Amino acid sequence: xxxxxxxxxxxLPRRAVVVALLLACQPVLAQxxxxxxxxxxxxxxxxxxxGFVEWPADHFPSASSPYVIAVAGDDAxxxxxxxxxRGRLVQxxxxxxxxxxxxxxxxxxxxxxxxxxxxxxxxxxLAEVRSDHVLVVTEAPSGLAAGATLNFVEQDGRVRFxxxxxxxxxxxxxxxxRLLGVATRVVEAQP
Amino acid sequence: MxxxxxxxxxxxxxxxxxxxxxxLNAALVLAYEFDRYRDARxxxxxxxxxxxxxxxxxxxxxxxxxxxxxxxxxxxxxxEVATAAVFRANGSLFARYSADPNDRTATTTNPMPQPGxxxxxxxxxxxxxxxxxxxxxxxVYLRAxxxxxxxxxxxxxxxxxxxxxSMVLAIFLFGRLQKSITGPVxxxxxxxxxxxxxxxxxxxxxxxxxxxIAALVDAFNRMLQEMETTTQELQREMAxxxxxxxxxxxxxxxxxxxxxxxxxxxxxxxxxxxxxxxLLRRADxxxxxxxxxxxxxxxxxxxxxxxxxxxLDVSRISTGKLSLHKEDVDLVAVLRSALELIEPVARDxxxxxxxxxxxxxxxxxxxxxxxxxxxxxxLSNACRYxxxxxxxxxxxxxxxxxxxxxxxxxxxxxxxxxxxxxFDLFEQGDKSLERGNTGLGIGLTLAxxxxxxxxxxxxxxxxxxxxxxxxxxxxxxxxQARTPAAIRPAAREPAPGEPLRVLMADDNVDYVDSMxxxxxxxxxxxxxxxxxLAAVEAAQSDPPDVAILDIGMPGLNGYDVAxxxxxxxxxxxxxLIAVSGWGQESDKRDALEAGFDRHLVKPxxxxxxxxxxxxxxxxxxxxxxxxxxxxxxxx
Numbered sequence: 001x002x003x004x005x006x007x008x009x010x011x012l013p014r015r016a017v018v019v020a021l022l023l024a025c026q027p028v029l030a031q032x033x034x035x036x037x038x039x040x041x042x043x044x045x046x047x048x049x050x051g052f053v054e055w056p057a058d059h060f061p062s063a064s065s066p067y068v069i070a071v072a073g074d075d076a077x078x079x080x081x082x083x084x085x086r087g088r089l090v091q092x093x094x095x096x097x098x099x100x101x102x103x104x105x106x107x108x109x110x111x112x113x114x115x116x117x118x119x120x121x122x123x124x125x126l127a128e129v130r131s132d133h134v135l136v137v138t139e140a141p142s143g144l145a146a147g148a149t150l151n152f153v154e155q156d157g158r159v160r161f162x163x164x165x166x167x168x169x170x171x172x173x174x175x176x177x178r179l180l181g182v183a184t185r186v187v188e189a190q191p
Numbered sequence: 192m193x194x195x196x197x198x199x200x201x202x203x204x205x206x207x208x209x210x211x212x213x214x215l216n217a218a219l220v221l222a223y224e225f226d227r228y229r230d231a232r233x234x235x236x237x238x239x240x241x242x243x244x245x246x247x248x249x250x251x252x253x254x255x256x257x258x259x260x261x262x263x264x265x266x267x268x269x270x271e272v273a274t275a276a277v278f279r280a281n282g283s284l285f286a287r288y289s290a291d292p293n294d295r296t297a298t299t300t301n302p303m304p305q306p307g308x309x310x311x312x313x314x315x316x317x318x319x320x321x322x323x324x325x326x327x328x329x330x331v332y333l334r335a336x337x338x339x340x341x342x343x344x345x346x347x348x349x350x351x352x353x354x355x356x357s358m359v360l361a362i363f364l365f366g367r368l369q370k371s372i373t374g375p376v377x378x379x380x381x382x383x384x385x386x387x388x389x390x391x392x393x394x395x396x397x398x399x400x401x402x403x404i405a406a407l408v409d410a411f412n413r414m415l416q417e418m419e420t421t422t423q424e425l426q427r428e429m430a431x432x433x434x435x436x437x438x439x440x441x442x443x444x445x446x447x448x449x450x451x452x453x454x455x456x457x458x459x460x461x462x463x464x465x466x467x468x469x470l471l472r473r474a475d476x477x478x479x480x481x482x483x484x485x486x487x488x489x490x491x492x493x494x495x496x497x498x499x500x501x502x503l504d505v506s507r508i509s510t511g512k513l514s515l516h517k518e519d520v521d522l523v524a525v526l527r528s529a530l531e532l533i534e535p536v537a538r539d540x541x542x543x544x545x546x547x548x549x550x551x552x553x554x555x556x557x558x559x560x561x562x563x564x565x566x567x568x569x570l571s572n573a574c575r576y577x578x579x580x581x582x583x584x585x586x587x588x589x590x591x592x593x594x595x596x597x598x599x600x601x602x603x604x605x606x607x608x609x610x611x612x613x614f615d616l617f618e619q620g621d622k623s624l625e626r627g628n629t630g631l632g633i634g635l636t637l638a639x640x641x642x643x644x645x646x647x648x649x650x651x652x653x654x655x656x657x658x659x660x661x662x663x664x665x666x667x668x669x670x671q672a673r674t675p676a677a678i679r680p681a682a683r684e685p686a687p688g689e690p691l692r693v694l695m696a697d698d699n700v701d702y703v704d705s706m707x708x709x710x711x712x713x714x715x716x717x718x719x720x721x722x723x724l725a726a727v728e729a730a731q732s733d734p735p736d737v738a739i740l741d742i743g744m745p746g747l748n749g750y751d752v753a754x755x756x757x758x759x760x761x762x763x764x765x766x767l768i769a770v771s772g773w774g775q776e777s778d779k780r781d782a783l784e785a786g787f788d789r790h791l792v793k794p795x796x797x798x799x800x801x802x803x804x805x806x807x808x809x810x811x812x813x814x815x816x817x818x819x820x821x822x823x824x825x826x
Contacts, residue, residue, distance in 0.1 A: 041254075048252050051324060090324055158254060178246065181262075182255040 041159045042152055043080030046071075046113055046137060049150065051090045052179035053135050055110065056172065060093075067093050070100035070109040072125060073118025074139075103128070111135045114148070122146050133172050137161075144187055149173070155184055165189040198373040202365060209361040210354070217350040224346055225339075232271075232315055233308050236335050239269065240319045243331050247277055248321055251285060251329040259286035266290075273314075274334040278303050280327050304332055313339040375404045379411050392419035445615075456498055460491035496796060501633050503794070504564075508640045512774055515558040515644055522553045522562075522594065522666070526585055529566035536574050537583065545584040553587060553594060555666045561641050565649075568634045569598045569662050576660070577602035589668075593647075596664040604658040610651050614639045642666070691808055692716045692733075696726035696752065697741035697770065709797045715804075723747025727755050734761045736808055739800070742771040742782070750785040757786035766807035770795050 050067040067090055071078035078099055085095035098106050102121035105112060105128045112134050114122050119140050126136060126147045136148045143151030149167040153160050162185035168175050169189045180186050195203075243262065250259035259277050266272045266288050275288040282303040304318040314336050321329040375396070382396045395412050398405055467484035470476055476484075507513035530546055537544045555562075566585075573583045577600045584599040605613060614635050639649040647666040653659065693715050697703045700721055707717040718735065720726045724746040730738060738756060742749035749769055756762040767789075769782040774792035782790040788807050791799060 045253060048323075052249065088324075160255070161253070176249075178249040179253075181246070182249045182253045182258045 038159055039074065039076035040080050042074075042113075042139065043077045043084060045152070045159065045161065046077065046081055046111060047084055047088075047090065047095060049135060049137065049179070050093075050095070050111055052176035053111075054174040054176070055133055059110075059133055064093060066096040067091075067111065068106060068109045069095060069097050069111040069113065070106055071097065071113045072100040072102070072105075072115060072121070074113065074115025075099075077113060077115060100125070105129055105134075107132070109134055111137065113137045113139075114143075115139060122148075130170070135171065135173055136167070149175070150183075153184055160184045163187065196373075197376055198369060201369050201373060202362075205365045205369070206358065206361060209365075210358060213354045213357050217354060221343070221346055221350065225343070228337075228339075228342065229310055229315075232335065232337055233310070233317070236272075236315055236317045236333050237308070237319070239266075239272070240317055240331050240333050243275070243277075243333075244319055244321045247286070247331060248323045248328060251277070251279065251321060252323055256286050260288070262286075263288035269335075271335040271337055272333060273336050274332075276332040277321070278330045278332065280329050285329060303330065306330065313337045371399075372401070372404065375399050375408055379408060382415075383411075386415065392422055457495060460494050463487050464491045499794075500796075501637055505633055505637050505640070507774075508637070508644070513644070514774075514776070515561060517556050517558055517645075519554050519669075520557045520559045520562060522555050522587065522596065523547060525557075525559055525562050526566055526587075526596065528563055529570055530585065532563075532567050533570040533574060536571065540574060540577070540581075541579050542574055542577055543582040545582065545586075547585050547587045547596075553589065554669065555594065555645075556669050557645050557666070562645070565638045565641050565664065566596070566598070568638045569664070572634060573598055573600040573602065573660075573662075576600065593665055593667050596666070597661055598664075599659065599661045601659045603660075604656045605651060605653040605660050606656050607653075610653060613651065614649070690714055690716050691737060691804065692718075692735045693804070694718045694720070694726065694730055694735040694738040696720045696723065696729075696738070696744060696749075698722060698744050699741070706797065706800065710800070713801065723749070723752045726752050730756050730762045730765070731759060735765055737766040737768060737804060738762075739768045739770060740787075742769055742773070750781065753782075753786040768800075768803050768807065 046069055050069070069081060069085070071081060078097065081095075081097040085097050088095065098109065100106065100109065100112060101118065102124040105125060109129065110133070112125065112129055114125055114136065116139055118125065119138070122138065122140070122143075123146065129136060130147075135150065137150045137152070138144075138146065138148040139152040140146070141151075141153070144162060144164040144167065147167055147170070148164065149171055150161050150163050153162055161183055163175060163180055163183040164187035165175065165180075166187060166189040246262045247259050250256070250262060263275050263277070263286055266275050267290070270290075272288075273290050276284060277286040279285045304316070306318045306320050308318075309316045314334065317333045317335075319331050320327055321331055379396045382394050386392065386394050392415060395415060396408050398408050398412075464487065467487040470480055470484040504513065526547055530544055534544065570583065570585070577583060581601040582599075583601075584597075586597045586599065588595040588597065635649075642649040642664055645666060647664060649662065649664050652661045652663065693710060695703050695707060695710075695717060696719075698721055703719045703721065707719045710717045718729055718733070720729050723740075723744040726738070726740060726744075727747065738752075740749040740752050744752070747755075749771070753767050753769070756765065756767065767787045769785075769787040769790045770793060771778055771782070771790065772793045779790045789803050791803055
């Protein structure tokens with residue numbers, strides 16, 4: 001782990017700048033250090049989510065086609081994801097991490113993380129991926145209501161997530177029951 | 192093991208074997224079951240761990256210990272699982288479960304166990320890695336306790352029941368099977384016991400059972416058979432020996448009686464002889480007395496000589512030394528001679544003698560002297576046992592190939608029980624009567640043996656005591672009728688002529704001297720010498736007509752004397768008579784080869800000597816003075 005963190009040491013000041021920029025619009029500085037590890041946790045979770053989601057059988061061009069994770073509005077997560085996804089397979093597929101923004105979501109994205117920074121554009125982003133079998137993950141209390149399938153929440157100082165089966169159905173993806181088992185809350189699909 | 196029966200030993204061995212096999216089987220089954228049980232439990236727990244690993248992986252991934260706790264909760268259904276724990280990859284405890292809420296051991300003492308299964312007593316510990324996408328995300332740890340002891344107990348209880356039932360079955364089956372083995376053996380033992388107790392060798396053990404047992408029974412029965420045969424043989428042998436012993440004892444008793452009789456018989460004639468000698472010694476004895484005394488001496492001596500001659504004959508026959516000089520003999524002539532000899536006795540007892548019809552051509556092949564001996568014996572017997580005034584009849588009956596001579600008397604007869612025994616040596620009909628009549632009980636034995644030597648038979652017929660007796664001599668007739676040779680009467684009177692000069696040589700001085708006197712009494716001139724050399728000398732100085740030579744003489748033996756006499760011209764022509772104790776054919780041949788003309792076997796009486804002289808010098812031999820017995824028969 002340490003060998004892998006070494007090259008990222010140089011990027012720390014940049015990350016700090018980004019965080020600082022992000023936090024500029026946030027009232028509590030203390031959260032900055034917390035969010036640093038929070039970003040790591042969220043990145044790790046995002047990296048693993050793909051493994052618990054089933055896409056339609058013909059969704060991927062081939063068995064070795066990568067999972068594409070698009071990150072909008074959270075550079076720390078984007079960077080961390082890029083770092084941990086390097087050289088690691090999920091369900092036998094490589095993971096490719098790309099940045100995204102409203103109006104600029106890659107067509108082949110499988111997972112879209114809408115960070116707090118992009119939450120304002122959530123509606124646009126969601127609309128953009130609606131019919132593209134994309135697992136949308138947010139980190140806002142209104143995430144699921146907005147149409148996200150998974151939403152990070154904080155519980156007892158730890159990062160957890162909640163899930164919406166309705167959104168999953170709308171996105172035409174299937175969430176593993178094992179994943180749902182660890183979700184803090186599951187919004188059932190309306191019949 | 193000594194006091195036990197075969198049946199008990201077999202039963203013990205079989206049951207011990209069965210029990211050992213059952214125990215070994217039970218132990219193996221138990222070990223196998225135990226091993227399988229542990230395997231099964233281990234597999235169970237492994238499956239459990241696998242399920243847990245699957246369900247708990249997301250909780251680990253997304254750091255949700257509560258969820259993990261919930262996943263562990265259903266373990267409560269698995270009563271054997273005592274403790275379960277989930278660790279993060281970094282080794283810290285993530286979630287735990289314990290059947291006993293107060294138990295904390297699994298988490299505190301063993302924070303992060305190594306993967307693998309460990310059995311310790313009734314406790315199984317299992318640790319498995321939890322992986323997701325090839326990455327170690329944590330470990331699950333399970334500890335289960337099993338009540339092995341109780342399980343073993345229940346297994347052992349089952350085995351005890353199975354072994355007990357098996358043993359009962361084995362005892363039952365073996366009890367039936369062993370009867371086929373021990374049954375025949377027991378019966379052999381019973382039969383052996385019975386044989387020993389009752390001495391009944393005829394018993395047999397029944398044949399049954401397996402081949403080995405049957406072979407044993409067979410061998411046993413054959414042994415019994417052998418013993419039975421041997422025992423019977425022994426008993427028969429014993430009886431035979433008893434009989435032989437009885438015979439011996441009887442023969443011994445007869446011999447004693449015979450010796451007593453013999454002594455009496457020999458002693459009897461001696462008294463009148465001594466009387467006669469006393470009379471003769473007196474100087475003034477009258478001529479009539481002298482003649483009478485000499486007659487007594489002569490008669491009594493003849494009696495003794497006949498007695499001893501009979502004895503010698505019996506002895507010769509029984510030792511096979513008696514040989515017959517067979518020639519064609521007119522049976523009627525022989526019977527006449529016998530009647531002539533017995534005539535004085537018959538006249539004395541006023542008996543009527545009836546001679547046979549003169550039947551021509553009744554010729555038998557026989558030794559005339561011996562035949563005469565047989566008939567005179569039978570006639571003498573008949574006269575002796577017939578009371579005064581009785582009748583003795585001699586008859587001839589011719590049959591095909593044989594002739595029977597019957598000597599009938601009207602005497603005392605013979606009881607049927609005695610009729611065969613009278614032919615035994617020293618056996619006498621009525622001993623009390625016999626004593627009075629004198630006799631040794633050898634006459635009939637000798638007669639029968641002589642007849643048998645001729646190939647004939649001698650038997651007796653008698654209606655019983657007082658009914659008279661009839662002795663029948665059966666003789667074979669030759670195939671073709673023959674003309675008989677002249678019968679020489681027993682005491683033929685030689686024709687008188689020039690006295691024959693005789694030389695006698697024998698080392699028995701008494702014999703030679705008495706014989707010289709006797710021969711001189713018949714008118715012969717006799718010279719006596721007592722050894723071989725003297726005989727040669729005497730013959731050279733005065734060649735005799737006849738030389739009578741003993742074979743066994745000191746100085747020069749008879750053969751050598753004969754050769755010398757034959758070699759010398761003066762004595763070459765004289766007749767030589769050998770007198771020897773040896774009567775075998777080889778002895779006679781030796782004598783003839785040495786130059787003898789005749790060979791006589793000792794003892795040689797004056798009668799035999801005169802006959803021999805008559806034979807070598809016919810017409811010139813002398814004769815004994817006639818001394819016809821008229822009275823003074825021994826009592």
